[in-house]
Amino acid sequence: MPSKELRVGMIGYGFMGRAHSNAYKQVGQFFPSDYRVVLKAACARDAAKAKEFADQWGYESVETDWKKLIARPDIDAIDICTPNNLHKEIAITAAAAGKMILCEKPLAMNVAEGREMVAAVERAKVPNMVWYNYRRIPAVTLAKKLIEEGRLGKIFHYRAKFLQDWTINADLPQGGQGLWRLDVAAAGSGVSGDLLAHCIDTAVWLNGSVESISALTETFVKERKHNLTGKVEPVGIDDACIFMGKFSNGSLANFESTRYARGHKAQYTFEINGEKASLAWDLHDLHRLQMFDYKDEGKIRGWKSIHVTDNGGEHPYMDKWWVPGLAVGYDCSFTHQVADFITGLETGTPAGPTFRDALETQAVLDAILDSAKSHQWVQVAKG
Amino acid sequence: MPSKELRVGMIGYGFMGRAHSNAYKQVGQFFPSDYRVVLKAACARDAAKAKEFADQWGYESVETDWKKLIARPDIDAIDICTPNNLHKEIAITAAAAGKMILCEKPLAMNVAEGREMVAAVERAKVPNMVWYNYRRIPAVTLAKKLIEEGRLGKIFHYRAKFLQDWTINADLPQGGQGLWRLDVAAAGSGVSGDLLAHCIDTAVWLNGSVESISALTETFVKERKHNLTGKVEPVGIDDACIFMGKFSNGSLANFESTRYARGHKAQYTFEINGEKASLAWDLHDLHRLQMFDYKDEGKIRGWKSIHVTDNGGEHPYMDKWWVPGLAVGYDCSFTHQVADFITGLETGTPAGPTFRDALETQAVLDAILDSAKSHQWVQVAKG
Amino acid sequence: MPSKELRVGMIGYGFMGRAHSNAYKQVGQFFPSDYRVVLKAACARDAAKAKEFADQWGYESVETDWKKLIARPDIDAIDICTPNNLHKEIAITAAAAGKMILCEKPLAMNVAEGREMVAAVERAKVPNMVWYNYRRIPAVTLAKKLIEEGRLGKIFHYRAKFLQDWTINADLPQGGQGLWRLDVAAAGSGVSGDLLAHCIDTAVWLNGSVESISALTETFVKERKHNLTGKVEPVGIDDACIFMGKFSNGSLANFESTRYARGHKAQYTFEINGEKASLAWDLHDLHRLQMFDYKDEGKIRGWKSIHVTDNGGEHPYMDKWWVPGLAVGYDCSFTHQVADFITGLETGTPAGPTFRDALETQAVLDAILDSAKSHQWVQVAKG
Amino acid sequence: MPSKELRVGMIGYGFMGRAHSNAYKQVGQFFPSDYRVVLKAACARDAAKAKEFADQWGYESVETDWKKLIARPDIDAIDICTPNNLHKEIAITAAAAGKMILCEKPLAMNVAEGREMVAAVERAKVPNMVWYNYRRIPAVTLAKKLIEEGRLGKIFHYRAKFLQDWTINADLPQGGQGLWRLDVAAAGSGVSGDLLAHCIDTAVWLNGSVESISALTETFVKERKHNLTGKVEPVGIDDACIFMGKFSNGSLANFESTRYARGHKAQYTFEINGEKASLAWDLHDLHRLQMFDYKDEGKIRGWKSIHVTDNGGEHPYMDKWWVPGLAVGYDCSFTHQVADFITGLETGTPAGPTFRDALETQAVLDAILDSAKSHQWVQVAKG
Known part of the structure; x- marks a missing residue:
């Protein structure tokens, strides 16, 4: 008790x-x-x-x-x-x-x-x-473990996208409850802070720091009615954002997010290509991790779809839930995060991301907006 | 309150x-x-x-x-x-x-x-x-709605499988906590009662009564140590079960379950083929319903993968959870069932399956074991 | 030359x-x-x-x-x-x-x-x-090799389906060029001889003889206009066919074919579950073989999608075509069969299936029609 | 004749x-x-x-x-x-x-x-x-038709990648037959001219001109033995290339190619997101086109996997091949191109891409190398 x-x-x-x-x-x-x-x-x-x-x-x-x-x-x-x-x-x-x-x-x-x-x-x-x-989706946590075990070798590429389609309708207003994410005064930015922030946090965790980037942002719908003022006002957020760049480990970054990708509800995907293996994940099928392992024998080599639901200790967190094959939902990631926060209290080793950890993501976000504005490559600031 | x-x-x-x-x-x-x-x-x-x-x-x-x-x-x-x-x-x-x-x-x-x-x-x-x-997995409930709306037309085929692989190891004992499902005295049957029962319940709900069947069962591992006696004893359950048959609506049934299908953890799948449309579902990706709609225009006709996570009322139960794209897990099915049970109390219209509803599944299960034993076609008994 | x-x-x-x-x-x-x-x-x-x-x-x-x-x-x-x-x-x-x-x-x-x-x-x-x-689709030939190498161990299950939907329309006539497959006088049987025959040939090749079966056939559309007589005549073929049975090696068979599975054009699929590994293939993505290999390390175990297009000798026939990743089509299977027939002439070891090999499939087909008629289990006749 | x-x-x-x-x-x-x-x-x-x-x-x-x-x-x-x-x-x-x-x-x-x-x-x-x-892969040609019919509406995003992994091994030499693609003197560039060129040609065909871009290239392996000289020499090609940019129609471009993406043999993919519909294609499953059509009814909306093998005129070129469900291979694209070239001769309307059409792709390729070198955004030159 x-x-x-x-x-x-x-x-x-x-x-x-x-x-x-x-x-x-x-x-x-x-x-x-x-x-x-x-x-x-x-x-x-x-x-x-x-x-x-x-x-x-x-x-x-x-x-x-x-x-x-x-x-x-x-x-x-x-x-x-x-x-x-x-x-x-x-x-x-x-x-x-x-x-x-x-x-x-x-x-x-x-x-x-x-x-x-x-x-x-x-x-x-x-x-x-x-x-x-998202660090605590079991498939993502498994990816972290596999990388820490050195299974990927030297990393060449890290690719991430977060695609949605819920703001295509130009009649959607901005601001107020439920829609403050479209209001730059409340949100600070658009898809970069809301969606790419997740991609960046995972990337930094899995692949280390981002050094420099070149970014492009776009606001497709320039004006929307504001719920707080009742008036049509300029839209200050980025509707879509792409950046490319380099990680400190020499790998290339290709990131994109948008709320104008028809057909994608909340499709956060990442893929990481290493010398020895590659990993890929998709929030729309969050219970699966895809892995290509070059050390597999040639004739039966292929992308493996790992159904991350085993409960014998192989799959992070899953020994606490049900039996193999039975997936947990999106909400499990929060439960896992609280569990880890408490473990951090018990052990004295804080669960990440701490504020300091999250500052690194913030620096990438700032660099994105700077680069998009200046049309120049930008070095990411250190913490 | x-x-x-x-x-x-x-x-x-x-x-x-x-x-x-x-x-x-x-x-x-x-x-x-x-x-x-x-x-x-x-x-x-x-x-x-x-x-x-x-x-x-x-x-x-x-x-x-x-x-x-x-x-x-x-x-x-x-x-x-x-x-x-x-x-x-x-x-x-x-x-x-x-x-x-x-x-x-x-x-x-x-x-x-x-x-x-x-x-x-x-x-x-x-x-x-x-x-x-499983009736209350949102994708399965959506299938029910689509069928009730007449979108499939005359039904030709209903196919279901429930595949697992956890008893392949012949050293696994039978009986006692966690393993009573392998002990015929406690379970009554093997994969038929444990797994096919789910398939049959869904099928009867979606496609009506099963009239007659021919079944085949197999016990691959004939003896296992019994946890309660400590002795090696005969295995009385069915390790695998296949049946084919006819539904009252004239469609053909093809059902199978096993615990010896290497690579499948808890893969319950069904597919129903109608004159106008077909539907398919897979527990391993429980948040998706597959639909082929013949009325779609020919050149862009194909199987649609419906990500059953919309929260605007289109997708059963999902308006109560998160936002589009964010899947719920296996456990949601029980939460939905309690919610419906309570609604049944409030409205006076009981939520199914009641005991009486479940009796029909039981009759199919009995027919399976009879047919497998007699090597004859068997009529399913009426409630 | x-x-x-x-x-x-x-x-x-x-x-x-x-x-x-x-x-x-x-x-x-x-x-x-x-x-x-x-x-x-x-x-x-x-x-x-x-x-x-x-x-x-x-x-x-x-x-x-x-x-x-x-x-x-x-x-x-x-x-x-x-x-x-x-x-x-x-x-x-x-x-x-x-x-x-x-x-x-x-x-x-x-x-x-x-x-x-x-x-x-x-x-x-x-x-x-x-x-x-179909034996000569590279992915299927690869399956044969993997089985011959003993990678699957004892076999528990063999499952095959061949699903089409082109005869759902009751106005389609029978008989004559292009439609003789619906005319029992020209075809001998319906989906069993036309479609299941392929499934049986592959199965016998991969998994050995079928010993006994119980079958169910159905003719959904009972009468169709006959192109040769101009009259509406009874349909003598089976529109759909399911059989279950046992292979000589003790594994269970579950086979089905139909031309009434809306959404499936020519979907021949098989899956074989062994103690050590499972294989699956689908004609609709004929260039891929799916494999689950139990000897893979637990935490990264999953179904591998093998893109059977490597040209270094790993993948049957593919060293003769293009470069890795570039798939060949359905027609390649015939080219490979002629190539093997010629090799048979050169080496004196005939390429299968010979007439004698094909007789075994014929015996299963006869057993299917017998069982469907008698509603009894039937032993498959020996060559 | x-x-x-x-x-x-x-x-x-x-x-x-x-x-x-x-x-x-x-x-x-x-x-x-x-x-x-x-x-x-x-x-x-x-x-x-x-x-x-x-x-x-x-x-x-x-x-x-x-x-x-x-x-x-x-x-x-x-x-x-x-x-x-x-x-x-x-x-x-x-x-x-x-x-x-x-x-x-x-x-x-x-x-x-x-x-x-x-x-x-x-x-x-x-x-x-x-x-x-690749314009003549039937699924890609179908995409073109759907776009021409106005089914996508205003375009927001075009994304393409061409991923390979065959040059990861640093011992692979450059130059000479079979490897001239690694030799800048023979090839002019690396993955940009070899792989991205395909992506750009398709993109310009489907989505119009690219106006401006910012690019990043990388050469992971800096020196390789040269087959013609026998000496270790600097590698002059780009091993990987990412660019982002804007199309004339206002949509955003995100393109990437590499030969260092472990697990991808020849994975050319594109996706185009329009206001009304989105399309996606993958060379690894070249016979399928994915479509999300917003005008589909909400509750059954989803990505459709169109198996582009119908032979009744719906699917480009396919009426000339086999029957529905039976896929053609990579090589069909060349057969179709010759057929169209001949039709061009017969009709006097030349089949594209002509040299002039291909010049536009060349201009984007030049802009990529310029931008990667200068770290600046570059306007794509007009023909």
């Missing part, structure tokens, strides 16, 4: 608020530990919405002012699920109050903000983490 | 005990209703195991005698997750006590038992359901 | 006449040998059609009477591409004249005919072959 | 010499026309090799000096299958002699050469074509 409590204060109640809450509730059942997660309080500006969310998910109480939430002594950890433009202030305040912080991605609006946040949590010595959840 | 409670008493703590418990805990968060599910008591012969399970999953209390559990007035529903040979007695006792019953599949050891169980629940007028969970 | 000639007389000018002719023309370019194939004469009852075919494909002369063709001293080999009901008489006459014979499949209308044909060619000691071309 | 002859003189006898020869021999059988192709002479510096090639493929005569070949009055068309550095001189000489020219891709070493060649053929008014054969 758990002997300690991890009392969470959640800020936000949207898509991510739900995904994190589900993870907090599942973690003890599938990944038992010394900690029992307690959903202590849900916070949102709109009291009615906060109440409804708290009732549905079992939060014990409600706050409408995040500063009050942070000030509560019965809260151990603050989970930041707000639009990006609020991350910095909340995180710095929470750090100052000695709270652990679990912050939605991207870390910040830009590197400058990110550096302040990193400084704050490191000064306060509070456990901190950013919700780049 | 829910105004009523559904207080569950769970018998069993294995794979299915966990899957059902997860569903009970998730249902209110994703499918809010008037009912709040309360995990009242977990029951197992072994007190320590019952306690451990109750602690991990949040059951309020523990019982070691299922008769006592059934007798408790603070329990509304009994969930039967025991080996098959206990289903009948528990169900009849629970019905007599006026409890709702949610029973693991297959309903019973054979049709005779199943009839007694149906009589008991119908006499007692208690809500009852069998956990044929 | 070839020093010998192989002078071919072709009877028939339809789909198979074209496929064989293309093979005769390609073989010397891709598989050089001591033999030069000479297209000596094309034979058809209709002189104009024979002439047109001969002109297009480069046959040197034309005949309208197959007996005259066989009697010509400048012909070495007779290629029989007629409807099935003419195979026997032509083959026996050709054998008596000392001609080599390349006969379209199935060998005959039934085993009785087949035995006469085998006796004739064996008495005459003429080289003979049946065009079960 | 054909009334005219098209007498071909072939220069070269390697991979492409064989592919073109096969096409010349097949075209009359599958695509009858007024022209009979006659393989008049094969030309190579090495007389023995020329003889061997001529014998195997049925060329009537042999030349060892291409100038003599061009001078022969019994030759109508010159087929240039030499390394790239000889294209210009041969083509200009042949044009001056009034010969039709079928030239392997890429057209030339660079735009400057290409312009001279275009000027020469246009001055001489000789039919001319470049062997960008």
Whole structure:
């Protein structure tokens, strides 16, 4: 039985608020530990919405002012699920109050903000983490293990895409709840910060730092009605973004994301080509990892589709779930992340990505916007 | 906020005990209703195991005698997750006590038992359901809708397979916890009752009754050490089973299941070929439904891979989960089944499969074993 | 440079006449040998059609009477591409004249005919072959090699299907050119002889003899207009056929074919499950072989998609074609068969399937029709 | 029966010499026309090799000096299958002699050469074509038709890759027969001219002109033994190349090719995302076109896998081959190109890509090398 409590204060109640809450509730059942997660309080500006969310998910109480939430002594950890433009202030305040912080991605609006946040949590010595959840899809975690075991050899190529199609309709407005991701004031950027950020985090984790890049962005729909003003306003975000570049290990990067790729709902794919083996993954079939292993005998060499559902210890996290062949869903990645966060508390080795880790992704994001604007190659800033 | 409670008493703590418990805990968060599910008591012969399970999953209390559990007035529903040979007695006792019953599949050891169980629940007028969970995988539910809308036209073929490979090793013992499925005394049959039962339930739901069949069974490994006796004993179950037959609607059936298909973990697949369209599904990629629609224009006709993850109402259950492109896992099927069971309580229209519905599958299972033994075609008995 | 000639007389000018002719023309370019194939004469009852075919494909002369063709001293080999009901008489006459014979499949209308044909060619000691071309798709030939190398171990299951959808339309007539396959008088049977015959030939080649079977046939459209009589007449062929059975090696057979599986054009698939590995193939992607190899390390085990296009000797026949990654088409199977037939002439070891080999498939076909009629299990007759 | 002859003189006898020869021999059988192709002479510096090639493929005569070949009055068309550095001189000489020219891709070493060649053929008014054969894979031709019919609407993205892995081994030498593609003096460039050239030709055909690009090239193996000198020499080609850019229609380009993508033999893929539909194709499964059609009903919307093998006129070229479901191979693309070239002769409307069409691809190739060198965005030169 758990002997300690991890009392969470959640800020936000949207898509991510739900995904994190589900993870907090599942973690003890599938990944038992010394900690029992307690959903202590849900916070949102709109009291009615906060109440409804708290009732549905079992939060014990409600706050409408995040500063009050942070000030509560019965809260151990603050989970930041707000639009990006609020991350910095909340995180710095929470750090100052000695709270652990679990912050939605991207870390910040830009590197400058990110550096302040990193400084704050490191000064306060509070456990901190950013919700780049795709690291914890079992197939992706397996890829990490295979790379760490040296199975790929020298890396030549890393390719990633995150394709969606939900903003093709020019009548879709921008701004406000559910659509703040289209509002540059709230989001900071478009598909680069929202989608490519995931691709970059995974890439840096799997393949090391990105050194330099050349980027291209496009805004296909130039104006959209703004939900907060009711007026047609210029669209400030990038609708699509491509960048190419070089990793520190000499491999070439080819990244792309867009919300204008008809037919793709949330298709995050990556492929990594090494001297000895290649790996590929696709979020649309998230339970599979594709591997081509050159050391296989020539006549039966081919891409293997690994159904990452074995429960005997071969496949990360899967020994805690069902039996071989039965896949877990997207939501498992959050449950795994909470489990690892708790393990980090228990062992003293923090689970990544920490704020500092996430700062590296932020630097690539800044370089993308700089390069797209200047039409020049840009060196990625160091942390 | 829910105004009523559904207080569950769970018998069993294995794979299915966990899957059902997860569903009970998730249902209110994703499918809010008037009912709040309360995990009242977990029951197992072994007190320590019952306690451990109750602690991990949040059951309020523990019982070691299922008769006592059934007798408790603070329990509304009994969930039967025991080996098959206990289903009948528990169900009849629970019905007599006026409890709702949610029973693991297959309903019973054979049709005779199943009839007694149906009589008991119908006499007692208690809500009852069998956990044929695959009906509630969104892609399978979508198949049902498409068929009901008449999109397939006259049906010519229904084909299903459930392939596994986990018993190829002849050193695997039979019997006892985790391996009772290999022990005919506990399971009643082998792959027919364990795996084909799922295929048959889905088939009857989608395509109507099976009229007559010819079956072939095989036991590849004739003897295995028995965990309960410690001795090598004959294997009484079917290791593999094939049957062909006719549905009442004139279509042909081709069914197969085995635990000796190297490379397949839990590959339940079905395909249905109609005059106007065909559908196919594969549990290994459970979030996709394949459809070939003859009315599509000739030059662009092809099999469509429908990623059943849209949340705008098009795809069953998916409006309650995440956003398009993000798949749910195997476990969602149980959450959906509890949600539908509760809707059945609210509306008075019971969610299927009821015991009576499941009796039809049982009749096909009996016919399979009869035919395999007699080497003759067999008519499937009516309920 | 070839020093010998192989002078071919072709009877028939339809789909198979074209496929064989293309093979005769390609073989010397891709598989050089001591033999030069000479297209000596094309034979058809209709002189104009024979002439047109001969002109297009480069046959040197034309005949309208197959007996005259066989009697010509400048012909070495007779290629029989007629409807099935003419195979026997032509083959026996050709054998008596000392001609080599390349006969379209199935060998005959039934085993009785087949035995006469085998006796004739064996008495005459003429080289003979049946065009079960799928053995020579490189991926299928690779499967044969892998099995011969013992990579699958003990076999548990062999599953094959041949699915089409081109006769669903009830207005399609039967009989006459192009549609003789629907006319039982010309074809002898329906999908069993036309489609399952291919599946059985491959299976016997890969997995050995079939011992006993239970079969089910169905004729969905009971009457069709007959092109030769102009009248609506009963349909005598099987529209669909399923059989299950046992191979001599103890493995289970599950076979099915139909022309009523909407969405499948010519989908011949097989899968073989062994103790150590499994193989699967699909004519719709004929250049790929799927393999699951249990000896692969657990955490990266999965189905491999082998793109059978390497040209370094690993992949059968492919060293004669292009470069890795560039697939050959369906027609290559015929070119390979002619190449192997010629190698058989050169080495004295005849290329299979010979008439005698094909007789075994014929026996299974007879058993299918017997079982479907009697509703009993049937032992397959020995050659 | 054909009334005219098209007498071909072939220069070269390697991979492409064989592919073109096969096409010349097949075209009359599958695509009858007024022209009979006659393989008049094969030309190579090495007389023995020329003889061997001529014998195997049925060329009537042999030349060892291409100038003599061009001078022969019994030759109508010159087929240039030499390394790239000889294209210009041969083509200009042949044009001056009034010969039709079928030239392997890429057209030339660079735009400057290409312009001279275009000027020469246009001055001489000789039919001319470049062997960008992938336009004639039926699935690709179908894509073209669908785009022309307006089914995609406004285009947002065009993505293409051509991935190989055959030069990873650093011990592979450069130069000489079979390896001249690694020798910059013979090839002009590496993967850009060899592989990306194909991608660009298809893209320009399907999606219009590329306006501006930013490119990155890499040479992973800096030195290789040279087969002609026997010495280790610097590698002058690009081993890998990525470029991003904009098409004239406003869509974004993302292109990549490499010979260091372990696991990919010859994987040319493209995808085009339009407002109304998307299309995707993969050379490794060349008989399939993937389509996502937004106008499909929401609940059954998905990517369709179109098996481009129907023979009723729906699928380009396929009415000339076999029956539905039976795929043609890579080599068909050349047969189709010859058929279209002949149709061009018959109709007076030349089949593309002509030299002038191919010049546009050459301009993109030059821009790639310029941009990669300068690290700047580059405007693509106009023809």
